[in-house]
Structure formats: structure tokens, C-alpha cells
Amino acid sequence: MTIKQLLTQAEKELKESCERSRFEAELLLAYHLKKERTYLHAFDDKKVDDIESFHILVKRRANHEPYEYIVGEASFYDIELNVEAGVLIPRPETEILIDLVAEIIERENITSIAEVGVGSGAISVVLARKFPALNIIATDICDTPIKVANSNIEKYEVSNRVRVVKSSILDEVKEPIELVVSNPPYIAEDFILDSNVVDYEPKEALFGGVVGDELLKQIVLDVQERGINYLACEMGYDQKEPMTQFFNEIGVKYYKFYKDLAGFDRGFVITF
Numbered sequence: 001m002t003i004k005q006l007l008t009q010a011e012k013e014l015k016e017s018c019e020r021s022r023f024e025a026e027l028l029l030a031y032h033l034k035k036e037r038t039y040l041h042a043f044d045d046k047k048v049d050d051i052e053s054f055h056i057l058v059k060r061r062a063n064h065e066p067y068e069y070i071v072g073e074a075s076f077y078d079i080e081l082n083v084e085a086g087v088l089i090p091r092p093e094t095e096i097l098i099d100l101v102a103e104i105i106e107r108e109n110i111t112s113i114a115e116v117g118v119g120s121g122a123i124s125v126v127l128a129r130k131f132p133a134l135n136i137i138a139t140d141i142c143d144t145p146i147k148v149a150n151s152n153i154e155k156y157e158v159s160n161r162v163r164v165v166k167s168s169i170l171d172e173v174k175e176p177i178e179l180v181v182s183n184p185p186y187i188a189e190d191f192i193l194d195s196n197v198v199d200y201e202p203k204e205a206l207f208g209g210v211v212g213d214e215l216l217k218q219i220v221l222d223v224q225e226r227g228i229n230y231l232a233c234e235m236g237y238d239q240k241e242p243m244t245q246f247f248n249e250i251g252v253k254y255y256k257f258y259k260d261l262a263g264f265d266r267g268f269v270i271t272f
């Protein structure tokens, strides 16, 4: 079969599961052929070998498996991160959290931070690349994120400044820290998610408890108790009210919420 014929067939197969089925068919075929997408347009009458393994890729995507898990990579900020099942695919909204944290690091000349819930290493690797004098300790409770984060830390050559430890929140972080950043699991246990998310992405990265904000609140308490000056967290679009109430209850005075690009409440920065 030619490139053109294969694309037409794959587009049909992806119609139900993907909004942009033609585009996704092209991405998968370009990945299969180890070429750029533009190659497909320039040589659309070329015959393709090993059609069977391309069909397997298309079938996986048609079953709602995220593209990033199929190809083992995700674009985030200015880097390409290794990802695999068991690790959250980094989301574009988390880039806003990074920019807010970067402003504080720059303004306050901060040199030691911790990240809670490292996942693929998205936040820690980007921040380490932005600030060559920054040291980061990143925690996670799951083994796959720890392994994948370490592979990305190696890939971007920041292993001399980013250390990953298996720990719940900051329990195993003993050194002095000036700022904590986290994109923790914050979804309520009974929230209905799309099948590409709930069937493939790790539960430990998604669900924050029965209500959803339990881990977020524990992070705030732990950071407050440790006397760390700054905390920046991502949160759910409906958590501004309960978090405000919680800040007032525990005596947090200086906090600011931020929104994502779609205009939803998406997180907060606390100065203790």
C-alpha cells in the first residue's frame, strides 16, 4: 500500500476516537516511518513496508491509548520528555505553574527547592534547565515515575542538581528548602474522566482523595510546618473556594490564585 492509501485507511479507523483523525494518522505514520510529517505529503505515492506494525499503532490509538504513550514521548515547555504507562503525560497548563515559580526563583535568588510528585520530571527538568544554580529534590511515591523522571534528568544532563527520592510529600526531604512546587493528584474519586485518561493514566497521579483536595491540603500543612517560605501548586478548576476556606482556617495570609489559558482557576501561590 502507498502512503496515501494507508493514511486514508488509518483516518477512517481513527474517526471515532480522535477529533483530528487525519492529523493523528499522519503523526503515527511519520513515527512509524521515522520521518517528518512533510515527507508524507511529498512522497504520498511511495510504498510502505511493514504495514502490520503500523496497523497495531493505529489500533492502539483507536482504543483511546494516548499518542504520547504509543510513541513514548511528550512535548512539554521546550523539551521532549520520555513517558510510559504509569506516568502522567505532562499537560500544557502546568507550564503556567513553571512560569510563576520561575518568577519567584529569579526575584528571590532561590537556590534550593523541592517538587512533590515528580511524575515524568517535567517541572523539575524545565526549572533546572532555566536556572543553572538551582538544586532540586523531587519526590514521588511510585516507582515508574521515579524511573522515568531519572531517565529525563539524565537525558537533559541535570542529574548533578536534581535528585529524586521515594517519599510521600516531603517526609524524606531533610535538607533546608526555600520553595516547594507541586502538581499533585487533585481529582475527586468519583469524577468521570475521558477513557483516554482514566483507562491509561495512573490513578495515583489523578485522584487526590474522596473530595479531591486532600493531598493538596496536606502539602500546604507540611510546607507550613516546615517553615518553608513559598508554595506553588496546581489545583482543580473547582477548588478555589474550599482552598480559600482552608487557608483562612489555618492562618495562611498571603495567597494568590491563578487561572489557566481557558480562564479556569488552576492553582495558587502561597507566601508564608
Ligand SMILES: C[S@@+](CC[C@H](N)C(=O)[O-])C[C@H]1O[C@@H](n2cnc3c(N)ncnc32)[C@H](O)[C@@H]1O
Pocket (backbone or CB within 6 Å): 088, 089, 090, 091, 094, 116, 117, 118, 119, 120, 121, 122, 123, 139, 140, 141, 142, 145, 167, 168, 169, 183, 184, 185, 204, 205, 206, 215
Ligand atoms: C499529577 S501527577 C504530576 C506529575 C508531574 N509533576 C507533572 O506535572 O506532569 C502527580 C504525581 O504525584 C505522585 N504522588 C501521588 N501521591 C503522592 C504523595 N503522597 N507524595 C509524593 N508524590 C505523590 C504521583 O505518583 C504522580 O506522579
